[in-house]
Amino acid sequence: xxxxxxxxxxxxxxxxxxxxxxxxxxxxxxxxxxxxxxxxxxxxxxxxxxxxxxxxxxxxxxxxxxxxxxxxxxxxxxxxxxxxxxxxxxxxxxxxxxxxxxxxxxxxxxxxxxxxxxxxxxxxxxxxxxxxxxxxxxxxxxxxxxxxxxxxxxxxxxxxxxxxxxxxxxxxxxxxxxxxxxxxxxxxxxxxxxxxxxxxxxxxxxxxxxxxxxxxxxxxxxxxxxxxxxxxxxxxxxxxxxxxxxxxxxxxxxxxxxxxxxxxxxxxxxxxxxxxxxxxxxxxxxxxxxxxxxxxxxxxxxxxxxxxxxxxxxxxxxxxxxxxxxxxxxxxxxxxxxxxxxxxxxxxxxxxxxxxxxxxxxxxxxxxxxxxxxxxxxxxx
Numbered sequence: 118x119x120x121x122x123x124x125x126x127x128x129x130x131x132x133x134x135x136x137x138x139x140x141x142x143x144x145x146x147x148x149x150x151x152x153x154x155x156x157x158x159x160x161x162x163x164x165x166x167x168x169x170x171x172x173x174x175x176x177x178x179x180x181x182x183x184x185x186x187x188x189x190x191x192x193x194x195x196x197x198x199x200x201x202x203x204x205x206x207x208x209x210x211x212x213x214x215x216x217x218x219x220x221x222x223x224x225x226x227x228x229x230x231x232x233x234x235x236x237x238x239x240x241x242x243x244x245x246x247x248x249x250x251x252x253x254x255x256x257x258x259x260x261x262x263x264x265x266x267x268x269x270x271x272x273x274x275x276x277x278x279x280x281x282x283x284x285x286x287x288x289x290x291x292x293x294x295x296x297x298x299x300x301x302x303x304x305x306x307x308x309x310x311x312x313x314x315x316x317x318x319x320x321x322x323x324x325x326x327x328x329x330x331x332x333x334x335x336x337x338x339x340x341x342x343x344x345x346x347x348x349x350x351x352x353x354x355x356x357x358x359x360x361x362x363x364x365x366x367x368x369x370x371x372x373x374x375x376x377x378x379x380x381x382x383x384x385x386x387x388x389x390x391x392x393x394x395x396x397x398x399x400x401x402x403x404x405x406x407x408x409x410x411x412x413x414x415x416x417x418x419x420x421x422x423x424x425x426x427x428x429x430x431x432x433x434x435x436x437x438x439x440x441x442x443x444x445x446x447x448x449x450x451x452x453x454x455x456x457x458x459x460x461x462x463x464x465x466x467x468x469x470x471x472x473x474x475x476x477x478x479x480x481x482x483x484x485x486x487x488x489x490x491x492x493x494x495x496x497x498x
Contacts, residue, residue, distance in 0.1 A: 118193050118194065118484075118487060118488070119150075119152075119153070119190060119193050119194075120153070120192070120193065120194050120195075120196060120487060121152075121183065121186065121187060121190075121194070121195045122142055122152060122155070122196050122198070123154075123155045123156070123197055123206075124138065124155075124157070124197070124199055124202055125179060125198075125199050125202045125205065126156060126198075127157065127158045128154060128155065128157075129156070129377070130156075131316070131348075131374050131375075131376075132316065133220065133406040133407070134199075134220050136283075136377065136406045136410075137198070137218070137220065137260075137406060138154055138198060139154075139284075140283060140284045140476040141196075141282075141476065141483060143284055143476060143480075144284070144477050144479065144480025144483075145480045145484065148481065148484055150484065153186065153190060155182075155183060157175065157176075157179040157182075159182075160175050160179045160182060161175070161178075167239065168227075169238070169239050169242035172201065176201040176202070176204055177209070178205075179202070180202075180206045180208055180209035180211070181205075181209050183195075183202075183205065183206055183209070183211075184206070184209045184211060187213065192213065193487070193491050194213065194214055194215075194487045194490060194491055195211070195214070195215045195216070196215075196218060196487075197215050197217050197218070199220070199250075200219075200223055200247055200249070200251065201250065203215055203253050204246065204249060204250050204253065207253045214256070214491065215255050216255065216258060216486060216490065217250065217251070217256070217257045218259075218260070218279075219260065220260055221264070221400065221403065222247075222264070222267055222399070222400055223243060223246065223250070224243035224244055224247050225399050225400045226320075226398075226400050227243060228243075228398045229318075229319050229398035229400050230319075247271060247272075248272045251268055251271065251272035251274045252272055252274070254274075256490060257274055257275070257277070258277050258278075259276040259277070259278050259279075260279065260280060260403045260425065261278065261280065261404050261424060262278055263401060263403075263424050263425070264276075277486075279479060279483070280429070280479075281403065281404035281405070281406050281474065282409065282474045282476050282478070282479040283409040283413050283470060283474060283475070284476045285470060285471065285475050285476070287381055288381050288384065288409075288410045288413035288414045289381075289414060289415075290385070290415040291385050294381075294385040295385040298383070298385060298386035299386055304343070305341065307341050308341045308342075308343060309340070309341060309342045309343070310342075310343055310345060310386055310387045310388050311342060311343070311344045311388070311389045311390075311455075312347065312384065312386075312387035312389070312391070313326055313344070313345070313346050313391050313392075313393070314347040314348065314375070314380060314390065314407045314410075314411075315346075315392065315407065316348045316350045317348055317350030317352035317353050318351060319351075319352075319395070319398075320394060320396070320397040320402065321348075321393070321394055321402075322394050322395035322421065322441065323346065323348070323352060323356060323393065324352060324355060324356065325395060325441075325442055325444050325447065326391050326393040326444075327356055327359050327360065328359075328444035329393070329447035329451065330344050330365070330368075330369070330448070330451075331359075331360075331363045332444060332448035333448040333452060334365050334368060336448070343369070343370065344369045345372055345387070346369065346371050346372060347372045347373075347375045347383055348372075348373075348375075349374050353371070357371070381414065384410060385416075387416050388416070388417075388455065389416065389417055389418075389419065389454055390407070390416050390417070391419050391420075391451070392408045392411075392418060392420040392421065393419075393441075393447060394420070395421065395441045396423060396441060401423045401424030402421070402423060402424045402426050403424060404425035404426070405420070405425065405426055408420055408429060408430070408436075409429070409470060409474050412436065412463075412466035412467060412469060412470050413470045413474075415463040415464070415466070417436065417462055418436040418466065419437045419438075419447065419450050419451065419454060420436060420437070420438060421438070422438040422441065423441050426438070433462070435462060435465040435466040435469045436466055437450055437454060
Protein backbone atom coordinates (compact mmCIF):
# COMPACT_ATOMS: atom_id res chain seq x y z
CA UNK A 118 0.00 0.00 0.00
CA UNK A 119 1.14 3.54 -0.80
CA UNK A 120 0.15 6.34 1.59
CA UNK A 121 0.62 10.09 1.21
CA UNK A 122 0.98 11.96 4.51
CA UNK A 123 0.29 15.64 3.81
CA UNK A 124 -0.08 18.95 5.61
CA UNK A 125 -0.81 22.49 4.41
CA UNK A 126 1.78 23.70 6.93
CA UNK A 127 5.52 23.36 6.44
CA UNK A 128 6.97 19.91 7.03
CA UNK A 129 9.09 19.17 8.87
CA UNK A 130 8.70 21.91 11.47
CA UNK A 131 9.10 22.23 15.23
CA UNK A 132 5.83 21.18 16.82
CA UNK A 133 3.43 18.39 17.66
CA UNK A 134 1.83 17.97 14.23
CA UNK A 135 5.20 17.45 12.57
CA UNK A 136 6.27 15.00 15.29
CA UNK A 137 3.00 13.12 14.80
CA UNK A 138 3.60 12.84 11.07
CA UNK A 139 7.19 11.68 11.47
CA UNK A 140 6.37 9.03 14.07
CA UNK A 141 3.40 7.72 12.08
CA UNK A 142 5.52 7.50 8.92
CA UNK A 143 8.15 5.54 10.85
CA UNK A 144 5.54 3.20 12.33
CA UNK A 145 3.88 2.56 8.96
CA UNK A 146 7.21 1.94 7.24
CA UNK A 147 8.05 -0.65 9.90
CA UNK A 148 4.80 -2.39 8.85
CA UNK A 149 5.88 -2.43 5.21
CA UNK A 150 3.82 0.54 4.00
CA UNK A 151 5.36 2.85 1.39
CA UNK A 152 4.90 6.35 2.78
CA UNK A 153 5.38 9.75 1.17
CA UNK A 154 5.38 12.84 3.43
CA UNK A 155 4.77 16.29 1.99
CA UNK A 156 4.27 19.79 3.37
CA UNK A 157 3.49 23.02 1.54
CA UNK A 158 7.00 24.39 2.09
CA UNK A 159 7.52 25.30 -1.57
CA UNK A 160 4.11 26.94 -2.05
CA UNK A 161 4.30 30.74 -1.62
CA UNK A 162 1.95 32.37 0.84
CA UNK A 163 0.79 35.98 0.67
CA UNK A 164 -1.90 37.68 2.75
CA UNK A 165 -1.55 41.10 1.09
CA UNK A 166 -5.11 40.83 -0.28
CA UNK A 167 -6.59 39.34 2.88
CA UNK A 168 -6.26 36.19 4.92
CA UNK A 169 -9.00 34.29 3.09
CA UNK A 170 -7.68 34.95 -0.43
CA UNK A 171 -4.10 34.12 0.58
CA UNK A 172 -5.22 30.86 2.20
CA UNK A 173 -7.40 29.78 -0.74
CA UNK A 174 -4.67 30.57 -3.27
CA UNK A 175 -2.17 28.54 -1.29
CA UNK A 176 -4.29 25.47 -0.61
CA UNK A 177 -5.40 25.33 -4.25
CA UNK A 178 -1.78 25.46 -5.45
CA UNK A 179 -0.85 22.89 -2.84
CA UNK A 180 -3.68 20.61 -3.92
CA UNK A 181 -2.48 20.69 -7.54
CA UNK A 182 1.05 19.97 -6.32
CA UNK A 183 -0.16 16.95 -4.36
CA UNK A 184 -2.22 15.66 -7.29
CA UNK A 185 0.95 15.42 -9.39
CA UNK A 186 2.65 13.45 -6.63
CA UNK A 187 -0.40 11.15 -6.32
CA UNK A 188 -0.44 10.42 -10.06
CA UNK A 189 3.30 9.85 -10.40
CA UNK A 190 3.51 7.50 -7.41
CA UNK A 191 0.09 5.83 -7.76
CA UNK A 192 -0.92 6.69 -4.18
CA UNK A 193 -3.71 4.58 -2.64
CA UNK A 194 -4.67 6.63 0.43
CA UNK A 195 -4.08 10.19 1.59
CA UNK A 196 -3.76 11.06 5.27
CA UNK A 197 -4.37 14.80 5.54
CA UNK A 198 -3.20 16.46 8.75
CA UNK A 199 -5.49 19.50 8.43
CA UNK A 200 -8.71 20.61 6.74
CA UNK A 201 -6.94 22.91 4.27
CA UNK A 202 -5.16 19.93 2.74
CA UNK A 203 -8.50 18.16 2.33
CA UNK A 204 -9.98 21.18 0.55
CA UNK A 205 -6.95 21.60 -1.69
CA UNK A 206 -7.13 17.97 -2.80
CA UNK A 207 -10.88 17.84 -3.37
CA UNK A 208 -10.92 21.12 -5.32
CA UNK A 209 -8.07 19.74 -7.44
CA UNK A 210 -10.29 16.76 -8.33
CA UNK A 211 -8.89 14.11 -6.00
CA UNK A 212 -11.17 11.04 -5.86
CA UNK A 213 -8.94 8.98 -3.57
CA UNK A 214 -10.02 8.23 0.02
CA UNK A 215 -8.78 10.92 2.41
CA UNK A 216 -8.28 10.25 6.11
CA UNK A 217 -8.29 13.54 8.03
CA UNK A 218 -6.40 13.66 11.32
CA UNK A 219 -7.60 16.63 13.37
CA UNK A 220 -5.02 18.02 15.80
CA UNK A 221 -6.85 21.18 16.82
CA UNK A 222 -9.42 23.81 15.99
CA UNK A 223 -8.57 25.77 12.82
CA UNK A 224 -10.77 28.81 13.44
CA UNK A 225 -10.22 29.08 17.18
CA UNK A 226 -6.46 28.66 16.91
CA UNK A 227 -6.13 31.39 14.31
CA UNK A 228 -8.38 33.69 16.36
CA UNK A 229 -6.14 33.07 19.38
CA UNK A 230 -3.15 34.47 17.44
CA UNK A 231 -4.95 37.77 16.81
CA UNK A 232 -4.36 37.58 13.04
CA UNK A 233 -8.12 37.39 12.42
CA UNK A 234 -10.77 39.36 14.33
CA UNK A 235 -13.75 37.44 15.70
CA UNK A 236 -16.96 38.32 13.85
CA UNK A 237 -15.15 39.61 10.76
CA UNK A 238 -15.63 38.35 7.20
CA UNK A 239 -12.31 36.52 7.55
CA UNK A 240 -13.65 34.80 10.65
CA UNK A 241 -16.73 33.71 8.70
CA UNK A 242 -14.40 32.32 6.02
CA UNK A 243 -12.66 30.24 8.69
CA UNK A 244 -15.97 28.85 9.96
CA UNK A 245 -17.05 27.77 6.48
CA UNK A 246 -13.63 26.42 5.55
CA UNK A 247 -13.30 24.30 8.67
CA UNK A 248 -16.78 22.81 8.21
CA UNK A 249 -16.15 22.04 4.52
CA UNK A 250 -12.88 20.31 5.37
CA UNK A 251 -14.66 17.97 7.76
CA UNK A 252 -17.42 17.34 5.24
CA UNK A 253 -15.08 16.36 2.39
CA UNK A 254 -12.98 13.90 4.41
CA UNK A 255 -13.66 10.19 3.86
CA UNK A 256 -12.85 9.33 7.49
CA UNK A 257 -11.94 11.54 10.46
CA UNK A 258 -9.55 10.82 13.31
CA UNK A 259 -9.45 13.18 16.29
CA UNK A 260 -6.56 13.15 18.75
CA UNK A 261 -8.70 13.65 21.85
CA UNK A 262 -12.33 13.54 22.99
CA UNK A 263 -12.75 17.31 23.15
CA UNK A 264 -11.78 17.63 19.48
CA UNK A 265 -14.16 14.78 18.62
CA UNK A 266 -17.00 16.71 20.27
CA UNK A 267 -15.95 19.92 18.49
CA UNK A 268 -16.13 18.22 15.06
CA UNK A 269 -19.55 16.79 15.87
CA UNK A 270 -20.80 20.23 16.92
CA UNK A 271 -19.32 22.12 13.96
CA UNK A 272 -20.02 19.67 11.14
CA UNK A 273 -22.22 16.88 12.48
CA UNK A 274 -19.50 14.34 11.63
CA UNK A 275 -18.45 11.48 13.85
CA UNK A 276 -14.74 10.78 14.29
CA UNK A 277 -12.59 8.08 15.83
CA UNK A 278 -10.46 9.14 18.80
CA UNK A 279 -6.88 7.97 18.39
CA UNK A 280 -4.58 9.56 20.91
CA UNK A 281 -1.18 10.94 19.97
CA UNK A 282 1.87 8.71 20.22
CA UNK A 283 5.64 8.68 20.31
CA UNK A 284 8.49 6.62 18.88
CA UNK A 285 9.73 4.89 22.02
CA UNK A 286 12.96 3.97 20.27
CA UNK A 287 13.89 7.65 20.16
CA UNK A 288 12.65 8.64 23.60
CA UNK A 289 13.98 6.46 26.40
CA UNK A 290 15.89 6.74 29.66
CA UNK A 291 19.65 6.96 29.10
CA UNK A 292 21.97 7.51 32.08
CA UNK A 293 25.07 8.05 29.92
CA UNK A 294 23.35 10.81 27.93
CA UNK A 295 22.14 12.34 31.18
CA UNK A 296 25.69 12.47 32.60
CA UNK A 297 27.13 13.94 29.40
CA UNK A 298 24.45 16.60 29.09
CA UNK A 299 24.74 17.66 32.71
CA UNK A 300 28.52 17.99 32.32
CA UNK A 301 27.99 20.04 29.16
CA UNK A 302 25.74 22.47 31.03
CA UNK A 303 28.00 22.40 34.12
CA UNK A 304 25.35 20.98 36.41
CA UNK A 305 26.29 19.49 39.76
CA UNK A 306 24.93 16.31 41.32
CA UNK A 307 22.52 18.30 43.48
CA UNK A 308 21.26 20.57 40.72
CA UNK A 309 17.67 20.03 39.62
CA UNK A 310 16.51 20.77 36.08
CA UNK A 311 12.96 21.74 35.10
CA UNK A 312 12.38 21.51 31.35
CA UNK A 313 9.53 23.18 29.47
CA UNK A 314 9.63 22.04 25.81
CA UNK A 315 6.94 24.39 24.49
CA UNK A 316 6.53 27.04 21.83
CA UNK A 317 5.85 30.46 23.35
CA UNK A 318 2.25 30.77 22.16
CA UNK A 319 -0.87 31.62 24.14
CA UNK A 320 -2.31 28.12 24.59
CA UNK A 321 0.99 26.70 25.84
CA UNK A 322 0.89 28.82 28.99
CA UNK A 323 4.64 29.34 29.44
CA UNK A 324 4.12 32.65 31.32
CA UNK A 325 2.18 30.70 33.97
CA UNK A 326 5.25 28.52 34.51
CA UNK A 327 7.44 31.65 34.64
CA UNK A 328 5.32 33.06 37.47
CA UNK A 329 5.27 29.69 39.25
CA UNK A 330 9.04 29.37 38.98
CA UNK A 331 9.49 32.83 40.48
CA UNK A 332 7.21 31.88 43.39
CA UNK A 333 9.18 28.67 43.91
CA UNK A 334 12.55 30.50 43.85
CA UNK A 335 11.25 33.20 46.21
CA UNK A 336 10.26 30.54 48.72
CA UNK A 337 13.40 28.44 48.14
CA UNK A 338 16.16 30.99 47.34
CA UNK A 339 18.99 28.51 47.99
CA UNK A 340 17.47 25.67 45.98
CA UNK A 341 19.80 24.48 43.16
CA UNK A 342 16.97 24.44 40.61
CA UNK A 343 17.23 25.72 37.05
CA UNK A 344 14.56 26.26 34.43
CA UNK A 345 15.29 25.40 30.78
CA UNK A 346 12.89 26.67 28.12
CA UNK A 347 13.08 24.79 24.81
CA UNK A 348 11.11 26.84 22.32
CA UNK A 349 10.49 30.27 20.86
CA UNK A 350 7.57 32.44 19.85
CA UNK A 351 5.60 35.64 20.34
CA UNK A 352 5.83 35.59 24.14
CA UNK A 353 9.63 35.43 24.34
CA UNK A 354 10.15 39.14 24.98
CA UNK A 355 7.57 39.10 27.79
CA UNK A 356 9.33 36.11 29.36
CA UNK A 357 12.77 37.69 29.13
CA UNK A 358 11.50 40.94 30.66
CA UNK A 359 9.70 39.06 33.44
CA UNK A 360 12.77 37.08 34.52
CA UNK A 361 14.91 40.21 34.35
CA UNK A 362 12.44 42.20 36.46
CA UNK A 363 12.35 39.42 39.06
CA UNK A 364 16.17 39.18 39.05
CA UNK A 365 16.24 35.43 38.37
CA UNK A 366 17.80 35.36 34.91
CA UNK A 367 20.76 33.38 36.28
CA UNK A 368 18.42 30.48 36.99
CA UNK A 369 16.75 30.44 33.56
CA UNK A 370 18.16 29.26 30.23
CA UNK A 371 16.49 29.95 26.88
CA UNK A 372 17.49 27.07 24.61
CA UNK A 373 15.65 28.45 21.60
CA UNK A 374 14.20 26.03 19.08
CA UNK A 375 15.65 22.58 19.70
CA UNK A 376 15.76 20.30 16.66
CA UNK A 377 13.80 17.04 17.01
CA UNK A 378 16.97 14.96 16.90
CA UNK A 379 18.41 16.79 19.90
CA UNK A 380 15.41 17.07 22.21
CA UNK A 381 15.68 13.50 23.65
CA UNK A 382 18.99 14.49 25.28
CA UNK A 383 17.32 17.37 27.11
CA UNK A 384 14.66 15.06 28.52
CA UNK A 385 17.44 12.81 29.81
CA UNK A 386 19.14 15.78 31.45
CA UNK A 387 15.97 16.85 33.27
CA UNK A 388 14.44 16.02 36.63
CA UNK A 389 10.98 17.40 35.85
CA UNK A 390 9.01 18.42 32.75
CA UNK A 391 6.24 21.03 32.97
CA UNK A 392 3.41 21.33 30.43
CA UNK A 393 1.53 24.44 31.71
CA UNK A 394 -1.08 24.64 28.93
CA UNK A 395 -4.09 26.96 29.22
CA UNK A 396 -7.41 27.45 27.46
CA UNK A 397 -7.08 30.25 24.88
CA UNK A 398 -10.05 31.23 22.65
CA UNK A 399 -11.61 27.86 23.55
CA UNK A 400 -8.45 26.10 22.29
CA UNK A 401 -7.08 23.43 24.62
CA UNK A 402 -4.05 21.18 24.47
CA UNK A 403 -4.67 17.80 22.87
CA UNK A 404 -2.64 14.75 23.90
CA UNK A 405 0.60 16.72 24.10
CA UNK A 406 3.43 15.01 22.24
CA UNK A 407 5.96 16.77 24.47
CA UNK A 408 4.22 15.18 27.44
CA UNK A 409 4.36 11.75 25.77
CA UNK A 410 8.05 12.19 24.99
CA UNK A 411 8.81 13.03 28.61
CA UNK A 412 6.83 10.06 29.92
CA UNK A 413 8.60 7.75 27.47
CA UNK A 414 11.93 9.16 28.71
CA UNK A 415 10.90 8.37 32.32
CA UNK A 416 10.86 11.98 33.50
CA UNK A 417 8.05 13.01 35.89
CA UNK A 418 5.53 15.41 34.35
CA UNK A 419 3.37 18.16 35.81
CA UNK A 420 0.64 19.22 33.37
CA UNK A 421 -2.49 21.33 33.35
CA UNK A 422 -5.72 19.48 34.08
CA UNK A 423 -7.32 20.24 30.71
CA UNK A 424 -8.01 18.69 27.31
CA UNK A 425 -6.03 15.67 26.22
CA UNK A 426 -3.58 16.11 29.09
CA UNK A 427 -6.32 15.19 31.54
CA UNK A 428 -7.11 12.10 29.44
CA UNK A 429 -3.45 11.07 29.40
CA UNK A 430 -2.44 11.65 33.02
CA UNK A 431 -4.06 10.28 36.15
CA UNK A 432 -2.96 12.49 39.03
CA UNK A 433 -0.32 10.87 41.27
CA UNK A 434 -0.55 7.63 39.27
CA UNK A 435 1.47 8.32 36.10
CA UNK A 436 2.08 12.04 36.53
CA UNK A 437 0.73 15.17 38.19
CA UNK A 438 -2.12 17.52 37.26
CA UNK A 439 -2.73 21.09 38.40
CA UNK A 440 -5.48 23.58 37.60
CA UNK A 441 -4.72 25.76 34.58
CA UNK A 442 -3.62 29.39 35.04
CA UNK A 443 -2.76 28.82 38.72
CA UNK A 444 0.94 29.66 39.18
CA UNK A 445 0.79 29.30 42.98
CA UNK A 446 -0.66 25.80 42.69
CA UNK A 447 1.96 24.91 40.08
CA UNK A 448 4.77 26.27 42.29
CA UNK A 449 3.61 24.10 45.19
CA UNK A 450 3.45 21.03 42.96
CA UNK A 451 6.97 21.68 41.65
CA UNK A 452 8.25 21.73 45.23
CA UNK A 453 6.45 18.47 46.04
CA UNK A 454 7.65 16.61 42.96
CA UNK A 455 11.27 17.72 43.21
CA UNK A 456 11.47 16.49 46.79
CA UNK A 457 9.86 13.07 46.46
CA UNK A 458 10.74 9.67 45.03
CA UNK A 459 8.98 9.44 41.66
CA UNK A 460 10.19 5.95 40.74
CA UNK A 461 6.73 4.35 40.71
CA UNK A 462 5.20 7.34 38.90
CA UNK A 463 7.69 7.32 36.02
CA UNK A 464 7.48 3.55 35.54
CA UNK A 465 3.68 3.67 35.39
CA UNK A 466 3.98 6.59 32.95
CA UNK A 467 6.28 4.51 30.73
CA UNK A 468 3.84 1.60 30.88
CA UNK A 469 1.08 3.99 29.77
CA UNK A 470 3.14 4.87 26.69
CA UNK A 471 3.85 1.23 25.87
CA UNK A 472 0.22 0.21 26.20
CA UNK A 473 -1.56 3.13 24.52
CA UNK A 474 0.84 5.55 22.85
CA UNK A 475 3.65 3.72 21.03
CA UNK A 476 4.08 4.59 17.35
CA UNK A 477 3.97 0.96 16.23
CA UNK A 478 0.69 0.19 18.04
CA UNK A 479 -1.01 3.30 16.67
CA UNK A 480 0.36 2.73 13.15
CA UNK A 481 -1.41 -0.64 13.13
CA UNK A 482 -4.70 1.12 13.93
CA UNK A 483 -4.18 3.61 11.11
CA UNK A 484 -3.33 0.81 8.69
CA UNK A 485 -6.59 -0.97 9.50
CA UNK A 486 -8.47 2.21 8.59
CA UNK A 487 -6.51 2.64 5.36
CA UNK A 488 -7.26 -0.93 4.28
CA UNK A 489 -10.96 -0.49 5.06
CA UNK A 490 -11.15 2.66 2.95
CA UNK A 491 -9.16 1.20 0.09
CA UNK A 492 -11.48 -1.79 -0.14
CA UNK A 493 -14.81 0.00 0.21
CA UNK A 494 -15.97 2.31 -2.59
CA UNK A 495 -18.47 4.13 -0.34
CA UNK A 496 -15.55 5.98 1.25
CA UNK A 497 -14.27 7.38 -2.04
CA UNK A 498 -15.59 10.91 -2.56
